[in-house]
Structure formats: structure tokens, C-alpha cells
Amino acid sequence: MPSTLCLSVRRAFAAVAACAIPTVFAADVPSAAVPEPITAIKAGKLIDVVTGRVRNDQVIIVQGGKISAVGAAGVTVVPPGATVIDLSSKTVLPGLIDTHTHVTGDPTTPPYRGYGISIPREALMGARFGRETLLSGVTTIRNVGASGYSDIALRDAINAGDVIGPRILASGPALGITGGHCDSNMLAPEYNERGEGVADGVDAVRAMVRKNVKYGADVIKYCGTGGVFSKGTRVGAQQYTPEEVAAIVDEAHMHGRRVAVHAHGANGIKVALKAGVDTIEHASLIDQEGLDLAKKTGAYLSMDIFNTEYTQSEGPKRNEMEEFLRKDREVAQAQRDNFRKAVQMGIKLTMGTDTGVHPHKDAPKQLAYMVQYGMTPMQAIQAATKVGAEALGIEAEAGQIAAGYSADIVAVTRDPLADIHALDAVEFVMKQGTVYKQ
Numbered sequence: 001m002p003s004t005l006c007l008s009v010r011r012a013f014a015a016v017a018a019c020a021i022p023t024v025f026a027a028d029v030p031s032a033a034v035p036e037p038i039t040a041i042k043a044g045k046l047i048d049v050v051t052g053r054v055r056n057d058q059v060i061i062v063q064g065g066k067i068s069a070v071g072a073a074g075v076t077v078v079p080p081g082a083t084v085i086d087l088s089s090k091t092v093l094p095g096l097i098d099t100h101t102h103v104t105g106d107p108t109t110p111p112y113r114g115y116g117i118s119i120p121r122e123a124l125m126g127a128r129f130g131r132e133t134l135l136s137g138v139t140t141i142r143n144v145g146a147s148g149y150s151d152i153a154l155r156d157a158i159n160a161g162d163v164i165g166p167r168i169l170a171s172g173p174a175l176g177i178t179g180g181h182c183d184s185n186m187l188a189p190e191y192n193e194r195g196e197g198v199a200d201g202v203d204a205v206r207a208m209v210r211k212n213v214k215y216g217a218d219v220i221k222y223c224g225t226g227g228v229f230s231k232g233t234r235v236g237a238q239q240y241t242p243e244e245v246a247a248i249v250d251e252a253h254m255h256g257r258r259v260a261v262h263a264h265g266a267n268g269i270k271v272a273l274k275a276g277v278d279t280i281e282h283a284s285l286i287d288q289e290g291l292d293l294a295k296k297t298g299a300y301l302s303m304d305i306f307n308t309e310y311t312q313s314e315g316p317k318r319n320e321m322e323e324f325l326r327k328d329r330e331v332a333q334a335q336r337d338n339f340r341k342a343v344q345m346g347i348k349l350t351m352g353t354d355t356g357v358h359p360h361k362d363a364p365k366q367l368a369y370m371v372q373y374g375m376t377p378m379q380a381i382q383a384a385t386k387v388g389a390e391a392l393g394i395e396a397e398a399g400q401i402a403a404g405y406s407a408d409i410v411a412v413t414r415d416p417l418a419d420i421h422a423l424d425a426v427e428f429v430m431k432q433g434t435v436y437k438q
Contacts, residue, residue, distance in 0.1 A: 036063050036064035037063070037083065037433075038061065038062070038063045038079050038081065038082040038083070039061075039062040039063075039082060039083045039084075039085060039407075039433065040059055040060070040061055040062075040078040040079070040082040040083070040084050040085070041059065041060040041061075041062065041084075041085045041087055041092070041409065041430075042057075042058075042059055042073065042084065042085070042086050042087055042088045043057075043058040043059070043060060043087050043088070043090070043091075043092035043411075044056070044057065044087060044088040044089050044090055044091065044092075045090070045091040045092065045415070046058040046060075046070075046091075046092045046093070046401060047091065047092070047093040047094075047378075047381060047416075047417070048400075048401070049093070049094060049381060049382045049385045049386040049399070049400050049401075050386060050400055050402070052378050052382065054091075054417065055072075057072060057073040057074075057088070058070060058071065058072060058073065058076075058092075059071060059072070059073050059076040059078065060092070060401060060407075060409065061076065061078070061079070061082070062407040062409075062430075062433050063433075064433065065406065065407055065432040065433035065434075066404065066405065066406060066407055066432075066433065067401060067402060067403055067404065067405050067406075067407050068403060069403055070401060070402060070403060085435070085438070087411045087428060089413065090411040090412060090413050090427070090428065091411060091412055091413075091414075091415050091416060091417075091422075092401070092409060092410070092411045092428075093381060093385065093401070093409075093410060093411070093416070094385040094386075094398070094399055094400050094401050094408060094409065094410070095137065095138070095139025095140065095385075095398070095408030095409060095410050095429070095430070095431060096136075096137050096138045096139065096140075096351065096363070096364060096384045096385065096388075096410065096423075096426075097138070097139070097140040097141070097350070097351065097384055097385060097388030097389055097392070097398065097399060098133070098138045098140070098141045098142070098351055098352065098353050098355065098363050098384075098388070099141075099142045099260075099279065099300075099302045099350040099351065099352040099388050099391055099392065100142065100144055100260075100281050100302045100304060100350075100352030100353060100354050101133070101141045101142065101143050101144070101353065101354070101355045101356060101360070101363070102143065102144070102145055102146065102354070102355065102356025102357065103126050103129050103130055103133060103141060103143050103146070103151060103154065103165075103168070103355070103356065103360065104122045104123060104125055104126035104129065104143075104146045104147070104150045104151055104154065104356070105129075105146075105355075105356025105357070106125055106129075106356070107310065107314070107355075107356060107357055107358050107359055108314075108318060109318070110318045110319050110320075111186070111318075111319065111320060111321050112186060115186075115187075119147050119148030119150055122146070122147055122148070122150045123148075123150040123153050123154055126146070126150060126151065126154040127154060127157065127163040127165070129355075129356075129360045130154060130158060130163065130164070130165025130166060130168075130360075131163070131164050131165055132359075132360045132361040133165065133166050133355070133360045133361070133363065134164060134165050134166045134429060134431060134436055135361070135429060135436060135437050136360070136361045136362070136363055136364055136426060137364055137410040137423065137426030137429055138166055138363050138364065139166050139167060139398075139408040139410070139429070139431045140166055140167040140168075140169075140388070140389070140392070140394070140398055140408065141166045141167070141168055141169070142168075142169045142170075142171075142218075142219060142260070142392055143155075143168055143169070143170045143171060144171045144174065144219070144221040144260050144262075144281065145171060145173065145174040145182070145221055146170070146171070146172065146173070147173065147196065148173075148196070149170075149172045149173070149215050149216065149217075151168065151170040151171070151172065152170045152172055152215065152216045152217065154168065154170075155168035155169075155170045155216075155218075156216075164436060166431065167398065167406075167408075167431070167432075168218075169218040169219055169392055169394075170216070170217060170218055170219070171212070171217050171218070171219045171220060171221040171260070172197075172212045172215060172216070172217045173195070173196035173197035173212070174197050174221040174222060174223055174262065175197045175198075175199055175205060175208050175209070175212075175220070175221070175222035175223065175248060176195055176197055176198055176199075176222065176223040176239065177198065177199075177200055177223070177239045177240060178194075178198055178200055179232070179233075180223060180226065180230070180233055180239040181223040181225065181226050181227030181230040181233045181239065181262060182195055182197055182198070182222070182223035182227075182230070182262070183195040183198050183230070185230060185231040185232050185233070186231050197212075197222075200244075201244065202243055202244055202247045205222075205240075205244050205247050205248050205251070206247050206248075206251045209248060209251040209252050209255070209257075210251065210255075213252075213255045213257060217257065218257065219257055219258050219259070219260055219392075220248065220251075220252040220257050220258070220259045220260070221259075221260045221261070221262065221281075222240065222245075222248050222259070222260075222261055222262070223239055223240075223261070223262040223263075224238065224239055224240055224245065224261040224262060224263040224265075224268035224269070224271065224272050225237055225238055225239055225262065225263045225264045225265035225267075225268035225269075226239065226264065226265070227262060227264065227327075228264075228311075228324055228327045228328045228331065229324050229357070231321070231323065234265075235264045235265065235284070235285070235327050235330065235331050236264055236265030236266065236267075236268075236285050237265060237268075238265060238267040238268040238271065239268060240268075240271070242271050242274070242275065245261075245271050245272060245275045245277075246275045248275075249272075249275045249276050249277055250275075253276070258278040258279070258392070258393055259276075259277045259278050259279075260277075260278065260279045260280075260281055260302070261277045261279070261280055261281060262281045262282060263280050263281065263282060263283065264282050264283070264284040264285050264331060264335075265285050266285050266286055266287040266289075266290055269283060269285075269286050269290045269293075270287075270289060270290050270293060273290065273293040273294060273297055273299055274293070276297070277299060278299060278300065278391070279299060279300040279301070279302050279350070279391055280294065280299060280300070280301050280302065281302050281304075281352060282302075282303060282304060282335065282354075283301045283302075283303050283335070283338060283342075284303075284331040284334055284335035284338065285331065285334055285335075285338070286301075286338050286342075291338075291341060291342060291345055291347060294342070294347050294348075295345055295346070295347050298348065299348070300348045300349070300350050300387070300390075300391040301339075301342055301347055301348070301349050301350070302349075302350045302351075302352030302391070303335060303338070303339045303342070303349065303352065304335075304352055304353055304354035304357075304366070305335055305336045305339050305366065305369045305370065305373060306353060306358070306362075306365055306366035306368075306369045307353065307354050307357050307358040307366075308328055308329075308332035309358075310357070310358035310359070310362070311324075311325065311328045311357065311358070312325065312328065312329065312332075314358075315328075336369075336373050337373075339370070339373045339374065340373045340374040343373070343374035343375055343379070344374060348387060348390075348391070349370075349375075349383050349387065350383050350384070350387055350388045350391045351363075351366055351367065351370065351380070351383050351384035351388060353366045364384075364423045364424055364426065365424050367380045367381070367384060367416075367420050367423050368420050368421050368424070370383065371420045377416055377417045377418075377420045378417060380420060381416065381417075381423075385399045385400065386399045386400055387399075406431075406432050407430055407431075407432060407433040408430065408431050408432065409428070409429075409430040410426045410428060410429050410430070411426070411427060411428035412425070412426055412427055412428075413427060
């Protein structure tokens with residue numbers, strides 16, 4: 001190309017660029033900040049889970065997904081232009097917290113049918129179950145076991161606004177020993193089937209904890225005893241040596257993750273508590289020494305005392321294995337009796353329902369069983385809100401209705417302190433300032 005032509009082309013490009021520059025930069029200049037929408041909720045009765053009291057005629061101001069103020073009507077100023085939600089005929093309380101779920105699990109799936117469910121399919125099922133969970137009034141869950149990190153994918157999708165669901169603290173695959181609960185024992189040896197979280201020995205369990213942390217786990221879950229829904233395991237039998245358990249807990253805590261242990265049997269529970277585990281899941285056969293240790297260490301018990309009703313009534317309809325039904329029958333009443341003992345001793349208890357073993361929408365129904373087995377309605381509500389948040393380490397963010405907290409709010413017409421069954425069917429659900437059910 002002749003030099004004069006090159007010069008002309010360069011000048012033409014320069015002229016075009018000069019004209020375009022103001023347009024490009026003008027598009028990038030941020031507009032004036034849009035004020036966050038403000039909502040004022042009129043609460044006829046508000047359950048204060050911190051003091052254990054009910055406050056009448058309250059106003060809750062919500063802005064930007066958080067509560068900015070709470071106070072008596074007539075004193076608390078409603079900002080101009082605020083959207084007003086009138087719950088003056090209802091009882092208002094914090095969104096419920098379920099500390100033990102399997103949000104990607106389908107309780108209607110027959111034995112062996114699960115082998116035909118892919119990880120992507122499981123995650124998509126979790127999106128449906130997450131929605132059911134949220135609409136039931138459970139605004140936060142801790143999910144303790146899912147295939148292929150599908151619960152972590154679901155958590156991220158909810159946080160990104162792709163689907164609706166509760167706040168999720170996810171574990172990914174639970175750690176377990178070869179042949180134990182959390183391994184996969186249903187197929188013949190020639191299939192070489194193995195659970196994702198299987199790890200044997202101190203070095204292997206540390207590596208598995210690191211892997212789960214690498215892929216986004218909020219909490220580490222391991223199986224410390226046999227289980228109900230695992231072929232060939234004894235519910236009370238200890239899994240993992242004290243050295244392996246100590247390594248799991250040490251590695252998790254080093255990475256800032258709390259540890260939940262699936263443990264029905266007394267020995268597995270005591271090994272876990274001595275190692276500094278944070279929460280005991282199920283705790284069905286805990287003995288007096290274990291109860292004393294839980295009290296001393298401040299560990300939380302997450303006892304699923306409701307789901308046996310579903311397992312025994314619906315399990316035969318889906319051709320559940322008799323081994324599983326038998327083991328469930330063997331531990332159900334012992335677990336409920338030990339729940340009562342824990343309440344009497346003042347041990348910290350959460351609402352952990354094991355949804356996925358029973359329908360996700362039914363999680364709040366456990367509260368009635370918590371009352372039946374020793375709690376007052378206020379204690380049950382506190383276990384499912386304030387105490388649950390403490391167990392999960394999110395007590396500065398969720399679990400109560402107070403200024404600075406996430407606007408996770410539910411409401412019912414009937415008074416749950418007079419009849420805890422009122423929470424079986426929650427009528428209003430707000431999560432992080434967005435109304436999902438009204």
C-alpha cells in the first residue's frame with residue numbers, strides 16, 4: 001500500500017475513533033445510585049427468640065434484604081414510599097433453619113432406582129426440592145451429603161438468582177469408610193462401586209477434607225457409625241478410629257469449616273465429641289456419658305425424631321428394603337427418648353429433619369414432635385431459629401428478627417405458642433427481603 005494511502009487510512013480511523021470515544025465512555029459512566037426498595041411489615045405478634053417473649057403490634061423495616069429497624073407501631077417511623085405488608089392479624093417469627101437436609105434427595109425413589117439418576121438430574125431435582133423447602137417456611141438449610149457436589153451447585157444457583165430456594169450451607173459428598181454408611185454397598189463386587197467420599201486412614205481423610213474444601217464445601221460431614229439406609233451396616237457400630245476422626249476434625253477446623261458427624265451409636269458419638277466435633281447428627285443411641293460430654297463440650301445435637309412416621313408408612317409402598325425398615329424401627333423410640341433426656345439436661349438441640357428421607361415440604365412438622373418429646377413451643381421455635389443459626393456459625397446473620405439481620409421472616413395466622421402445629425403450614429415467607437409466599 002502506498003505511504004500516502006496508509007496515512008489517509010490511519011487518519012480516517014483516528015477520526016472515527018475520536019468521534020466514538022465520547023459515546024463509549026458516556027455509556028460507562030454510572031448513573032445515580034438507585035435507592036434500595038423499603039418494605040414495612042406490620043406484625044400483630046412478633047416472637048422474639050432471643051428473649052423468649054412475644055411483642056405485640058410491631059413494625060419491621062426491611063431495606064436491601066436486611067432488617068434496618070424493629071419497634072412498636074406508632075413509634076417506629078415508616079419511611080415515605082415504603083411498601084407496606086399488613087401481617088397485623090398474624091404471628092411473625094424468623095425464617096426456620098433446618099440443620100440436617102438432603103435437598104437433592106427424592107424420598108419416593110425405590111431401592112436401586114437411584115442408580116439411574118445422573119448428577120445433573122439430581123441437581124435439577126434439588127432445584128424443585130429447594131423451592132418446596134423455602135415455601136414451607138425453611139429459609140436456611142445445612143445440606144449434609146449430596147452426589148457430585150450437586151448441593152454446592154444448587155447453593156450457587158440460588159445465590160446467583162437462577163432458581164429460588166433457601167440459604168444453603170453445603171457439605172458435598174460425606175466422608176465414610178469402605179463398606180460403611182456413606183459408602184455404596186448395594187451392588188455386587190464385580191461392579192466395583194464405591195462412594196465418592198470414601199477415605200480410609202489418616203492421610204486419606206485429610207485429603208478428602210481438602211478436596212471438599214477445594215470444591216466449595218461450607219461444612220464437613222462424615223459418617224461415624226452405621227446407618228439405617230445403608231446395606232449391611234449396624235446402626236450402632238462405630239466407623240473410623242479415634243485417630244481418623246481427630247484428623248478429620250483437625251483438618252476441617254484448620255480450614256475454618258465446622259464438622260457434622262452422622263452418628264447413631266454411643267461409641268461413635270463419644271469418639272466424635274472427644275475430638276471436638278461441632279454437631280452430632282441423629283444421636284439415636286447416645287448414652288449418659290455421651291450426653292454429659294455433649295453438655296460439657298457445648299456440641300449441638302441434631303435429632304431427626306419425626307421422619308420414622310414417613311419411613312414406616314411410605315417405605316413399604318416404594319418396596320423399601322426390609323433391612324432398612326427394621327433398623328428404623330429399632331432406633332426410632334430410643335432416639336425420641338434420648339431427645340427428651342437431652343432437653344431435660346439443657347443440651348443444645350437444633351431442628352434437623354433429614355428431609356430427602358421424607359418430603360422436603362414437611363420439615364416444619366418436626367416441631368410438633370420436639371414439643372411432644374419435652375420442649376415448650378418457644379424452645380422448639382428457638383431451636384429452629386436462633387440455636388440453629390448458632391450451630392451453623394451464622395448467628396450474626398440469621399436466626400432472629402433484629403436490626404442488621406437478614407430479612408428472613410415467616411408468619412402464620414394461628415398462634416404457634418398455643419398450638420405448634422400452626423407451623424405445619426406457613427402462610428407468609430420472606431427470604432432476604434423478597435416475598436416468596438403471601
